[in-house]
Amino acid sequence: MTTITPGETDCLVVIDLQNDFMPGGALAVPEGDAVVPTINRLAARFRHVVATQDWHPAGHSSFASAHPGRSPFETIEAAYGEQTLWPDHCIQGTSGAAFHDDFNPERVELVLRKGFRPAIDSYSAFTENDRSTTTGLEGYLRARGFKRLFFVGLATDFCVRWSVEDARTAGFQAVLIEDACRAIDLEGSRTAALSAMKAVGTQIARSSDLGV
Incomplete structure (x- = not known):
């Protein structure tokens, strides 16, 4: 495959590279920390990088602890549809919500925080x-003139997937750098996510395709 060389209209989107999603964190993604060095090397290849953070208030409606008798990973019917209940995670201002210490944010031009509305969860970087x-985020990226978005981070089957699908809906080209993501993988959700992203026209690449 020809090496992909990011240009002026390309942007790397780093999804939720936060402590609570790392091994030992409140909502650990298996091997989540393994992607950090790869993402740092990828960021050095891009002229433009944005990053997202889950940024929940305490007692957020997506937390199982906010629903007496419920347990993490159960589902409920929220006002906006089915909602997975999570362990308390990425609470505003806590160390769990901070970026992983080894992530180098030097190239990040925008940090977008999501999930701060108490009654609505937010997986996608674009839409609650x-x-x-x-x-x-869509307006920001469009105003900056970006056309192709490269996605990395956590987790493949939730926040990355929803962000990629929304990017395609908004008319951006989308590239998933598969080895720079990790999945929670609930009952085959990683495979389902990859199929769904391909179905909307997402290009699946690896970091080596960008010379990393």
Whole structure:
């Protein structure tokens, strides 16, 4: 495969590279920390990088602890549809919400925080889980003139997948750098996510395709 050389209209989107999603964190993604060095090397190849952070208030409606008698990973019917309940994670201002210490944010031009509305969870970097409340990222990227977005981070089957699908809906080209992501993988959700992203026209690449 010809090496992909990121240009002026390309942007690397780093999804939720936060402590609570790392091994030992409140909502650990298996091998989540393994992607950090790869993402740092990828960032050095891009002229433009944005990053997202889950940024929940304490007692967020997506936390199992906010629903007496419920346990993490159960599902409930929220006002906007089915919602997975999670362990308390990425609470605003805590060390769990901070970026992994080894992540180098030097190239990051924008940090977008999501999930701060108490009654709505937010997987996608573009749209809250009600699918109508926007984060403003689409407008920012369009105003900057970006056309192709490269996605890395955590987790493949939730926040990365939803972000990629919304990017395609918004008309951006989307590239998933597969080895720079890791999945929670609930009942085959990683495989389902990859199939769904391919179905909407996402290019699946590896870091080596970008010379990393």
